[in-house]
Amino acid sequence: MNLNHLYYFVTLAHMEHYTNAANELSITQPSLSHAITSLEQELGTYLFEKQGRNVVLTKYGREFLKYVEESLGTLESGIKKTKMLTSETSGYIDLAFIYTLGTRYVPQIVSQFLKENEEKNIKFSFHSAATTDILRGLKEEKYDIAFCSKIENEKEIEFNPIGKQELVVIVPLSHPLAEKTSIDLKETIDYPQIFFSKSSGLRPVIDNLFRQIGLSPTILYEVEEDGALAGLVAENFGIAVLPNILILQTLNVKILNINNPLYTRKIYMARVKNKYLAPVIQQFAKFVQDQNEINI
The missing domain is CATH 3.40.190.10 (Periplasmic binding protein-like II)
Known part of the structure; x- marks a missing residue:
């Protein structure tokens, strides 16, 4: 079905006059007549009938018009949305x-x-x-x-x-390590830890840091999100290695810089x-x- 023919059909349906509709569409009257005939042949029914010098929709033409206008409206909305999404502005x-x-x-x-x-x-x-x-x-x-x-x-x-993020160790304020301002990572090994889950991009980074010092921490919990991890540390569930993010300054944790091994996360x-x-x-x-x- 020709898309232009559908637009021609809608115009003729509203103007009810072949010559006027053809002028509105900037096409010849024979071209408009051919388009409507093609539509009627494809649908197997008459869409218009004569009424004096004008034409009016048949019962089936009125029914078809509802669907054509709805479909063309949806199409035009899609065109407008696509142009909006892909424009420069x-x-x-x-x-x-x-x-x-x-x-x-x-x-x-x-x-x-x-x-x-x-x-x-x-x-x-x-x-x-x-x-x-x-x-x-x-x-x-x-x-x-x-x-x-x-x-x-x-x-x-x-x-x-x-950009880059500095990794730090955080501990509860009551933790023995809270007296320090910086530590070597090996000093954390005696304390249970909270790790990022394996779906986190940080997990292999932190795993590798412990491999560098040849030690394996005791992992009590694994979480996906850094805020939850920091919250667990604040409530004495363990200690953790994580990026030095802004939220840490609002929690009851001590932030310890890592002296060794040095690492900056990109x-x-x-x-x-x-x-x-x-x-x-x-x-x-x-x-x-x-x-x-x-x-x-």
Whole structure:
């Protein structure tokens, strides 16, 4: 079924006159007549009948008109939405990020970007998750772009460094280690620990730190989200290694710098390789990439 023929049908249905409808559509009257005849032949029924010099819809034409107008309305809405999403001045960005970035970095970078693009109609949808879930979501097109850890051997994902996080040890205020301001990681080995779950991009990093010192900690609990981990430490469930995030300053924990082994965790902007991104998403990615690597 020819899409133009449907538009012709709707116009004729409302104007009820072939010559006037043809003029409105900027086509010849024979072309309009041919289009309507083709539609009627395809449907196997008459859509119009003569009434003096005019034409009016038949019973079946009136029924068909309801569906055609609804369908064309939906199509036009889809066209408008697609153009909006892929224009230079408006669009929608599905942004995913690891939990540790939700308190400060993401709100700040998005706010800065929007301030520099106040004249544009750009909206964000925010999603926080563990790195493995984020990368899966990127590949499944749930997210457009993401901030997370780098996972080796991810051939479909492009990683670009955007910042770094310092890892620290946190202990309850009543803990024996709370008297210190910094420690070697080996000093934590006698105390039960709370670890990130295996889905976290931080888990292999922390596992590797303990491998470097040749020791294995006692892991009592595993959690996915950094806020929950810090909360458990504050309530004496154990001690933990995690990024030095803003929320730690609001909890009853002591933050200890790690002297050895030294490690700075890099944070990356991730996106699917060779995948088309709408203009506003490309603009945001460039904005983030143009910032100097910072402590996040």
